[in-house]
Structure formats: structure tokens, C-alpha cells
Amino acid sequence: MTTFTDPPAESFKLSMLVYDTRYRSITFQILALVAVLLLFGWLTMNTAQNLNDLGKEPSFGFLGESAGYDINQRLIDYSSQSTHLRAAFVGLLNTLLVAAMGCATATVIGVIVGVLRLSGNWLVARLMTVYVEIFRNVPVLMWIVLCMAILIEAMPAPSAFRGDNPDATMKLFDTIAITNRGVYIPEPLFSRSLGNLHIGTAFDISINLLAILFVLGVSLWIARDITRRANAKQEATGLRPRTWHTRLAVIVLPTAILLAFLGFHLGYPELKGFNFAGGTYMRNSLIALWLALSLYTAAFIAEIVRAGILAISTGQTEAAAALGLRGNRIMSLVVLPQAMRVIIPPLISQYLNLTKNSSLAIAVGYMDITGTLMGITLNQTGRELETVLLGMLVYLTISLIISGVMNWYNNRVKLVER
Amino acid sequence: MSDTAFDTTPVIAPSALKVSDEVAIEISNMNKWYGSFHVLRDIDLTVHRGERIVIAGPSGSGKSTMIRCINRLEEHQSGKIIVDGTELTSDLKNIDKIRSEVGMCFQHFNLFPHLTILENCTLAPIWVRKTPKKEAVETAMHFLEKVKIPDQANKYPGQLSGGQQQRVAIARSLCMKPRIMLFDEPTSALDPEMIKEVLDTMIELAQEGMTMICVTHEMGFARQVANRVIFMDQGQIVEQNEPEEFFNNPRSERTKLFLSQILGH
Ligand SMILES: Nc1ncnc2c1ncn2[C@@H]1O[C@H](COP(=O)(O)OP(=O)(O)OP(=O)(O)O)[C@@H](O)[C@H]1O
Numbered sequence: 001m002t003t004f005t006d007p008p009a010e011s012f013k014l015s016m017l018v019y020d021t022r023y024r025s026i027t028f029q030i031l032a033l034v035a036v037l038l039l040f041g042w043l044t045m046n047t048a049q050n051l052n053d054l055g056k057e058p059s060f061g062f063l064g065e066s067a068g069y070d071i072n073q074r075l076i077d078y079s080s081q082s083t084h085l086r087a088a089f090v091g092l093l094n095t096l097l098v099a100a101m102g103c104a105t106a107t108v109i110g111v112i113v114g115v116l117r118l119s120g121n122w123l124v125a126r127l128m129t130v131y132v133e134i135f136r137n138v139p140v141l142m143w144i145v146l147c148m149a150i151l152i153e154a155m156p157a158p159s160a161f162r163g164d165n166p167d168a169t170m171k172l173f174d175t176i177a178i179t180n181r182g183v184y185i186p187e188p189l190f191s192r193s194l195g196n197l198h199i200g201t202a203f204d205i206s207i208n209l210l211a212i213l214f215v216l217g218v219s220l221w222i223a224r225d226i227t228r229r230a231n232a233k234q235e236a237t238g239l240r241p242r243t244w245h246t247r248l249a250v251i252v253l254p255t256a257i258l259l260a261f262l263g264f265h266l267g268y269p270e271l272k273g274f275n276f277a278g279g280t281y282m283r284n285s286l287i288a289l290w291l292a293l294s295l296y297t298a299a300f301i302a303e304i305v306r307a308g309i310l311a312i313s314t315g316q317t318e319a320a321a322a323l324g325l326r327g328n329r330i331m332s333l334v335v336l337p338q339a340m341r342v343i344i345p346p347l348i349s350q351y352l353n354l355t356k357n358s359s360l361a362i363a364v365g366y367m368d369i370t371g372t373l374m375g376i377t378l379n380q381t382g383r384e385l386e387t388v389l390l391g392m393l394v395y396l397t398i399s400l401i402i403s404g405v406m407n408w409y410n411n412r413v414k415l416v417e418r
Numbered sequence: 419m420s421d422t423a424f425d426t427t428p429v430i431a432p433s434a435l436k437v438s439d440e441v442a443i444e445i446s447n448m449n450k451w452y453g454s455f456h457v458l459r460d461i462d463l464t465v466h467r468g469e470r471i472v473i474a475g476p477s478g479s480g481k482s483t484m485i486r487c488i489n490r491l492e493e494h495q496s497g498k499i500i501v502d503g504t505e506l507t508s509d510l511k512n513i514d515k516i517r518s519e520v521g522m523c524f525q526h527f528n529l530f531p532h533l534t535i536l537e538n539c540t541l542a543p544i545w546v547r548k549t550p551k552k553e554a555v556e557t558a559m560h561f562l563e564k565v566k567i568p569d570q571a572n573k574y575p576g577q578l579s580g581g582q583q584q585r586v587a588i589a590r591s592l593c594m595k596p597r598i599m600l601f602d603e604p605t606s607a608l609d610p611e612m613i614k615e616v617l618d619t620m621i622e623l624a625q626e627g628m629t630m631i632c633v634t635h636e637m638g639f640a641r642q643v644a645n646r647v648i649f650m651d652q653g654q655i656v657e658q659n660e661p662e663e664f665f666n667n668p669r670s671e672r673t674k675l676f677l678s679q680i681l682g683h
């Protein structure tokens with residue numbers, strides 16, 4: 001008969017801290033942590049000492065003071081009497097705006113270019129190669145300035161739209177005006193508006209927007225339920241019911257009804273005197289920055305997508321084809337789910353790069369967080385350390401949120417290996 | 419190469435297996451080029467239902483290319499290929515029809531690594547044959563039992579050994595209920611002890627009367643189950659014969675040379 005006992009306890013020796021795999025990593029992590037803490041402590045002490053010598057007490061009180069400068073491109077109410085904090089918030093929203101717009105368009109362009117670069121059509125593939133090589137091999141700052149220059153130089157002035165026989169006309173059935181000052185697009189207006197929700201004294205949120213988002217959310221949830229039911233039906237009978245029209249109706253109709261109820265209409269830009277009035281005004285700086293960041297980052301994303309698809313061996317496509325699957329199903333069921341795992345980690349880096357590169361906004365005068373907090377506010381208050389620390393904190397937070405979300409998605413689709 | 423797995427006398431005599439008069443595959447006067455390189459030259463081959471054909475030949479002789487033409491993984495440029503009465507043209511309908519009747523196993527298994535073993539086996543039945551999932555799962559489990567790995571159904575391919583993966587690949591093809599199976603060197607990426615388990619599965623298939631075309635260097639397998647061995651060299655079918663005749667009295671010099679190399683004497 002055998003009895004099971006614990007293996008004899010080894011006596012602990014100091015050398016095990018370095019040579020035993022169980023302790024080794026912990027030992028080195030503790031050493032590294034101590035080193036980092038010492039370094040930080042020294043830096044902080046040193047800085048505090050130096051600031052003290054200069055007679056500057058570190059303080060964030062300036063954030064509550066009136067900013068005294070204007071911001072021309074803004075998503076929320078702001079005037080020169082507003083505080084530095086609100087100016088920074090306007091800048092933050094501008095950063096988020098251009099980053100979100102940039103990531104979305106860069107992804108769309110990048111995926112299209114990446115797939116087309118693998119196309120059998122020689123000309124198309126070559127054109128895409130040229131695009132990628134041109135855009136990724138010139139610093140993004142130059143693309144931003146170039147886009148701005150083109151918008152200013154090549155677009156007509158608002159005065160060119162005047163007269164009976166104007167030099168320039170509005171695009172898309174007279175709804176969009178592209179001028180050298182910026183682009184005017186129709187703005188959403190509500191004739192039976194629900195007004196604004198006041199949060200504290202500083203922030204207002206449109207109840208219309210909240211209502212629309214709520215209805216849209218519920219619709220999407222129902223649409224997902226329909227998809228789930230279609231899946232269940234396919235599992236039970238093998239036949240997949242056509243659901244796209246019901247899904248489309250479920251998503252579109254409630255929102256459309258709500259919009260009608262709110263008296264939704266578009267306010268078109270109109271030429272009044274020497275300039276356009278009405279509509280939403282997107283400054284050249286925003287458009288130039290958005291275009292340049294999208295086109296530049298898209299070149300990198302295209303390469304990532306291409307590499308992702310190429311990383312899936314032709315054996316996978318062949319095996320799927322041999323089983324009788326058609327091209328689009330092979331793509332969606334076999335190749336893309338695998339390619340995503342290769343694509344996502346470098347894609348996160350590109351989103352982060354784009355967000356950080358958006359701080360070059362200052363080159364064309366787009367007021368992002370760098371332009372407000374670390375630009376004018378810094379110059380006016382002389383609080384270098386505080387503003388830079390705040391700015392870094394903001395970018396760090398945005399970046400960590402982006403990578404957190406993307407990593408969560410990536411973990412969900414990870415391959416199981418043994 | 420390895421002749422080890424089949425040193426013993428055959429369990430079944432090849433002639434004991436029934437071959438019908440019905441034609442399963444007819445290839446006539448088929449040619450294929452890669453650019454200016456003439457890979458396949460005037461291939462003529464008729465396969466009857468229930469035949470087990472082994473294709474041998476030196477590396478680069480066009481064996482893979484030929485069987486890949488049968489389910490249009492490669493396109494032939496002249497001549498005719500008729501599978502189960504359907505001619506292979508660029509017509510997608512014909513290609514779909516033929517692919518759903520012809521199963522194929524590859525040297526590197528090519529299982530889908532992001533799907534479980536069970537999902538690998540049900541993917542095509544569900545999306546191509548429109549089988550209800552419940553039924554597809556039942557069929558898949560039936561074939562997984564047949565290849566003796568039902569207990570791995572919920573694992574991922576990366577968690578299985580090579581031999582197990584190849585048996586899953588065979589089960590995956592069988593789930594489409596093919597009438598013809600193509601094998602392209604199914605055992606040459608495997609260790610000797612795994613070769614046997616895969617070959618056993620293939621022998622069982624042969625005994626059930628499956629029409630099989632098999633590119634392999636396993637001459638023991640050829641002796642045991644093939645009713646015809648085809649020797650290819652430089653894109654041509656040089657010689658074909660019953661296994662006994664083929665191994666004992668090869669007619670062409672090239673066959674003799676090849677056999678002496680592969681059998682190691
Ligand atoms: N896509 C391709 N483009 C150009 N040449 C090719 C291509 N695929 C195969 N070939 C060539 O065609 C010839 C036949 O290849 P094939 O793969 O059919 O040989 P094989 O008999 O299967 O060899 P092996 O035993 O090594 O698998 C080889 O000379 C190979 O180099």
C-alpha cells in the first residue's frame with residue numbers, strides 16, 4: 001500500500017531568491033519597484049526644491065480663474081470669461097472629436113486600401129502601394145500643413161458664391177458650402193425641442209440627444225434579439241430566415257418617429273452678406289487635421305490589415321473552399337476571425353498614435369487640449385509644470401481607455417493553443 | 419520512405435473490395451501550365467466508384483497539382499475533368515456541386531484554429547448544406563467516434579496531437595458525406611506512431627467502399643488497400659498497375675529507379 005505525503009519541505013536559502021524560478025521574478029520586480037520609487041522621490045524632491053528657490057508654489061488654483069481668451073472651434077458653450085478649466089475641457093472635447101473622427105475614417109480607408117493592395121488587379125494593387133508608401137514616409141506634420149494650405153489656397157472665398165453668376169456653387173443640392181474659411185454643413189434643428197438638462201452650473205446636455213440615443217439603444221437591442229432568434233432558427237431548421245429588412249425597420253422606424261415628433265429639420269448654411277450663416281461650421285483647421293491624420297494613419301492600418309490577411313495561410317482558404325464554402329463566407333467565417341487576432345494589437349497602437357499625433361493641431365491653430373491647456377493657458381499663467389502634468393494625465397487617460405477597450409475585445413477573440 | 423507500419427501481411431486483399439462499373443472521375447487529355455512551366459501533360463485517368471488509387475512519384479512531379487485539379491483548387495487549362503457526371507468548368511454552380519461531393523485532406527491538416535473540433539466539423543454542413551445544427555452536431559459526433567476522438571470534441575485544434583488533428587480533418591470532410599475522398603500526403607507531416615492511427619482510419623474508409631485517391635509514400639498502405647498504383651514523373655502518368663504487379667514487375671526504368679529509392683534497396 002502506498003501513502004501520499006507532501007514532498008519534504010526544502011530549507012530556504014538566500015540564493016534561491018535569484019536562482020529559484022519561483023522567487024526569481026518576484027525578487028527582480030521588487031528591486032525594480034524600489035529603484036523606480038527612489039528615482040521618482042528624488043525627482044519630486046528636486047523639483048519642489050527648485051520651484052521653492054524660484055518662489056513658485058505648485059498650485060492648481062489657476063484653473064478656477066477666468067481664461068480671458070477665445071476659442072473659435074468648440075462643441076460646448078464657452079466665452080473668454082469662462083475659466084481655464086472650462087477652456088481645457090473645450091480643448092479636451094476637440095481632441096476627442098478629431099481623434100474619434102480620425103480613427104473612424106483611418107480604419108475605413110485603411111481596411112479598403114489593405115484589402116485592395118492584395119487584389120489581383122495589377123493597377124489597383126500598385127496604386128494602393130504608391131498611396132501607402134507616399135503617406136507613411138512623410139512626417140504627419142507636413143501632411144497637416146499641406147492639407148491646410150490646399151484648403152486655404154484652392155478653395156473659393158465666400159464672396160465667390162455671391163452674385164447672379166457666381167464663380168463657386170454649393171455642393172450636394174446646395175446643402176454644403178466648401179470655402180477657404182472652412183466647410184459649412186447642414187445643422188440638426190428641433191422645432192419642438194425638449195430643451196437642455198443642466199448639470200451643475202457649467203454643463204448643459206441636450207435632452208433631444210439623450211432621447212434619440214435612448215431610442216436608438218433600445219432599437220439596437222431589439223435588433224440584436226432578432227439576430228439571436230435567427231441564429232436559433234438556423235440551429236433548429238438549418239434555414240436562416242432573412243432578417244435584414246425587419247432589423248433595418250426596427251432600427252430606423254422608432255428613431256424616425258421620434259425625430260418627426262421633435263420636429264427635426266436641417267438648418268442649411270446660407271450666404272448672408274460676405275459670409276455664410278446657419279448650418280454647422282467646421283473650420284479648415286479641423287478638416288485639415290482630420291484629413292491628414294486619417295490619410296496618414298490609414299497608410300499604416302492598410303499595412304496592418306494586409307499583414308493580417310497574409311498571415312492566414314492559404315491552407316485555411318483552401319480547406320474551406322474544398323468543403324464547398326464560397327469566397328465571402330470563407331472571408332467572414334474563416335479568414336477574418338483569424339486575421340482580427342493579428343490585426344488588433346498593432347491597430348491599438350495606431351489609434352493611440354493618431355490620438356497623440358492630434359496634438360500637432362497647434363500647427364494649424366486647431367484648439368485641442370494642447371492648444372488650450374498647454375498653449376494659451378500655460379503662456380498666460382506661467383504654470384508649466386502643472387499644465388504639462390495635467391496634459392500628460394489627459395493623454396494617458398485617453399490612451400489607457402482606448403487600449404483597455406481594444407484589449408478587452410482582443411481577449412475575447414484570442415486563439416486557444418495548448 | 420517509411421514502410422514500417424505495414425510489415426505484416428495485408429488484413430484484406432485489395433481484390434476483395436468491390437469496384438463498380440460506374441465512373442466516378444474521368445480526366446481526359448488534361449494539361450496545366452504554371453506560366454511557361456508545363457506541370458501536367460496529357461493526363462488521362464478514369465476512376466470507378468469504389469476504387470482506391472495511390473499516386474506515387476518523385477517530388478515536384480505534379481501529384482498534388484493533379485488531385486487539386488479534381489476539386490478545382492487548381493485550374494486546368496485544357497482537357498476535360500468530369501466528376502460524378504458534372505464537368506468542371508469555371509461555372510460556380512458546377513464547382514460548388516463537385517466540391518460538396520469531393521472531400522479532401524491535406525498534408526498540414528488545415529483545421530480552423532479558431533473553432534473547436536466540433537465546430538470545425540459542423541461549419542460546412544451548416545453553411546453549405548444548410549443542415550440544422552442539432553443534426554449537424556449528431557453527424558459530427560458520429561464521425562468523430564468513427565475516427566476515435568469523440569472526447570476531444572470541445573477542444574481546439576491547437577490542443578490536439580498531429581495524428582488526432584489529421585483524423586479530425588478526415589472526420590470534417592466526411593461530415594459533408596462526400597462520395598469521393600482525396601488525400602494529399604496525409605501522413606507525411608506525422609511521427610511514425612501517429613502515421614498508423616491515421617492509416618488505420620483510411621483503411622476503414624476503404625473497407626466501407628469509399629472512392630479514394632491518395633497521394634502517399636506509404637507503400638505498405640498501397641499494397642494493403644490500393645487496387646491501382648499510379649506512378650507520375652515530370653507531369654505525366656508514366657505507369658499504372660495493380661499493386662503486386664507495380665511493386666514486383668515495374669515496367670519503366672523511371673519506376674524502377676523510384677521504387678529502389680523509396681523502398682531503400
Ligand atoms: N503556384 C505555383 N506556381 C508555380 N509553380 C508551381 C506552383 N505550384 C507548384 N508548382 C510547381 O509545379 C510542380 C509540381 O508541383 P506539385 O506540388 O504538384 O508536386 P508534387 O508531386 O506534389 O511534389 P511533392 O511530392 O513535393 O509534394 C513543381 O515543380 C512545383 O515547383
Ligand SMILES: [Mg+2]
Nearest residue numbers: 481482483603
Ligand atoms: Mg505535393
